[in-house]
Amino acid sequence: MNARTKAFLESKFREYYHNAVTELPPRFRKREWAFVLFDSAYPKLVMRRHKAFGSQKELYAYLGAVSPAHVYYSTACYAHPSATRMQDKKWEGADLIFDLDADKLFTDSVPQYALMLTAVKNETDKLLDFLMNDFSFEDADFSIVFSGGRGYHVHLREARLLTLGSHERREVVNYLTGTGLEPEYLIKRTNMVPVPDDNSCWEIRIRSWIERYFKRLSEMDSETATTELANVKAIGKRRAKMIVDEMSQDSTVAPLLQSKLMPLAAWKSLIREAILQIKVNIDVPVTADTKRLIRLPTSLHGGSGLRVTPLTLDEFRRFDPLRDAVVFSDRLISVKILRPTTAELKGETIKVQQGTTELPEHTAVYLMARGLAEYESRRFKSDQK
Amino acid sequence: MARAFVSCINETLLFQRYANAEAQDAYNNLRHADERSQDGFLLSLLDDFGMPASIKKNAFELYFSDFIRYTGRLRGPQWRLVNLLYRGRVTLAKGEIIQILAEAVRLKVLSGLPLKLSARMCEELSPYTSPLKHALSQVLLRQEDSGPVVLEACPPCIKALLMQVKAGKNLSHPARFALTSFLANIGMKADEIVLIYQMSPDFDYELTRYQVEHIKGSSGKDYTPPGCSTMETYGNCVESDDLCRRISHPLSYYRLRIKRGTGA
Structure with a gap:
């Protein structure tokens, strides 16, 4: 990223911070703030940490003056947030944070940005279901934030959660990822019946997954169903056929449970599969960390130019980040494309080749922020001297 | 009175033992x-401890x-949230x-330990505390002298990490921390630990040496390796x-294996 591009991005960010109403976290005076500036080191991230602000006005003035590329605050509240040594800050508690990142969902191949965003939104939906159903939180108890990059953050600030230590937070993580669920234990707890009972929310989830699984099988023709079922470990083709025949008479799981047609090992592998399908893929260390820095909702993400967007549950359901997190205009900007790429902002797919071209400001900012383009000029080429 | 004794001796291990005994009582x-x-x-009582129950x-x-x-x-599955949570509560x-x-x-x-006691008060208690102090120092000494490093006696999780490093795989940050702090705690020298990481594809001698020494406590802070539950969370x-089922x-x-005379 050359100096002209940095200066352009900085000026666009400054414009944004001058007009935007920034949303502040509760007890913001007790939080540590950190910033990455469009300085000479950028895009290398050099974080300026240990800042604290006494008033909203002070923070606004700072944002307007330095127009940072990235803005973070601590999930923790401290007695002395600006102390430079962690042990001097005096930790008083921290929000419970969940981070869902598309990077964690795709380990082998990386699909297009839009697809990643869809996948990570589905994963966030799964998390919200866990929070509302299993943990009985209401939508007023959490805030959902699009990170401006490849994921979502969910913040919980219920008083009883704030002083949980790292170890306890990991127990919550383990819950969401199904870590420590053992088919053997689940089956043992429920006498006779080899599927989980309904003593815990996980048991109910697994049970209903298995019921849906057999319902789906019962709706297939018997040959397809047999092939599908034979894929489950420890069942085999012959037994699969017998089970499918049994099912065609009664599409519920009940007769299967009694009939002993399914061996224990098969139940176990079905339960394992259920856990894999149900669990939420969250970024573990983020939740376990009680001193994390997290992006300020309503700030801009310097790596995309998109807005870190706070969302209510309803807004989240309707949210399309590539439409709703875009803040810049569609005025044309001239840029030099460094590598051929595709951008899909505001419902418009723009394919660009190497060389100089004109793009709507939002797409130009997006490509520059991602390091795929350099700034040329604000004016049309024909206007240039 | 017991708390005063313990506070004057001022040793973390003793605080833990004492608290365990109170809990047992x-x-x-x-x-x-x-x-x-x-x-x-x-x-x-639950109310007094700030956990209202019904x-x-x-x-x-x-x-x-x-x-x-x-x-x-x-320890045990009956204490894990995954097996118990029902609509925000556990039964x-x-x-x-x-x-x-x-x-x-x-x-x-x-x-609550140690109590804030004056030096004079501890002085007055010293006829009672000094035999305790002596006995305790023997225990601590025995703990510190962990003997030669016996890789055979490492738990399966650590052995698996060692295998991965030897196979030239890059470890995740939590895994690397777990392995290094574990080896440091059983008495392996920084140089020897650095050598183990040599096989890593991203091996950088200076960096590894710095990290190992940091974990080993040369910066004044001693790191204890993560416990079983942490290892579990990170999939390690x-x-x-x-x-394994009997320890946390x-x-x-490792210590149990050593005590029993290793073996597989």
Whole structure:
């Protein structure tokens, strides 16, 4: 990223911070703030940490003056947030944070940005279901934030959660990822019946997954169903056929449970599969960390130019980040494309080749922020001297 | 008085032992308390410790965050949130509630130690405390002298990490930290640990040496390797065997094996 591009991005960010109403976290005076500036080191991230602000006005003035590329605050509240040594800050508690990142969902191949965003939104939906159903939180108890990059953050600030230590937070993580669920234990707890009972929310989830699984099988023709079922470990083709025949008479799981047609090992592998399908893929260390820095909702993400967007549950359901997190205009900007790429902002797919071209400001900012383009000029080429 | 003794001796191990003993006492007393008044008494105790509970069908219901605050050290599937949570709450039998209360007592005692006592007072107590102090130093000495490093005696999770490094795989940050801090704690020298990482594709001698020394405590802070539950969370608890089921920390596994004369 050359100096002209940095200066352009900085000026666009400054414009944004001058007009935007920034949303502040509760007890913001007790939080540590950190910033990455469009300085000479950028895009290398050099974080300026240990800042604290006494008033909203002070923070606004700072944002307007330095127009940072990235803005973070601590999930923790401290007695002395600006102390430079962690042990001097005096930790008083921290929000419970969940981070869902598309990077964690795709380990082998990386699909297009839009697809990643869809996948990570589905994963966030799964998390919200866990929070509302299993943990009985209401939508007023959490805030959902699009990170401006490849994921979502969910913040919980219920008083009883704030002083949980790292170890306890990991127990919550383990819950969401199904870590420590053992088919053997689940089956043992429920006498006779080899599927989980309904003593815990996980048991109910697994049970209903298995019921849906057999319902789906019962709706297939018997040959397809047999092939599908034979894929489950420890069942085999012959037994699969017998089970499918049994099912065609009664599409519920009940007769299967009694009939002993399914061996224990098969139940176990079905339960394992259920856990894999149900669990939420969250970024573990983020939740376990009680001193994390997290992006300020309503700030801009310097790596995309998109807005870190706070969302209510309803807004989240309707949210399309590539439409709703875009803040810049569609005025044309001239840029030099460094590598051929595709951008899909505001419902418009723009394919660009190497060389100089004109793009709507939002797409130009997006490509520059991602390091795929350099700034040329604000004016049309024909206007240039 | 006991707390004053312990505070004057001022040794973390002793604080822990003392808190354990207080918790054990509380447990025994609660177990044998009068049946009729017990439920109400337990409820008021839970309230005092800031975890209001209710009774439903002869069982106690706790809010999940109160439950996890006091059960982190307790082993076994019956203490894991995954097996218990139902709509924000967990249901527990009386015996389990008593165990949780004992743990709350332990943490409360531990957080209150050492008492702030004047040097003069400790001086006056020294006829009583100095024999204790001497006995304790023997125990600590024995702990420190861990003998030669026996890789054979490492738990399966650590062996698996070693294998991965030897196979030239890059370890995740938590895995690298677990392996390094474990090896450092069983007495391996920084140089030897650095050599192990040589096989890593991203091996950088200076950087590795710096990290290893940092973990080994040359910066003044000693890192204890992560316990079993942490290893589990990060997916580093693998191939656990019978002995694993009886311990909650990889180091305990190693020490037990050493005590028993290693073997596989």
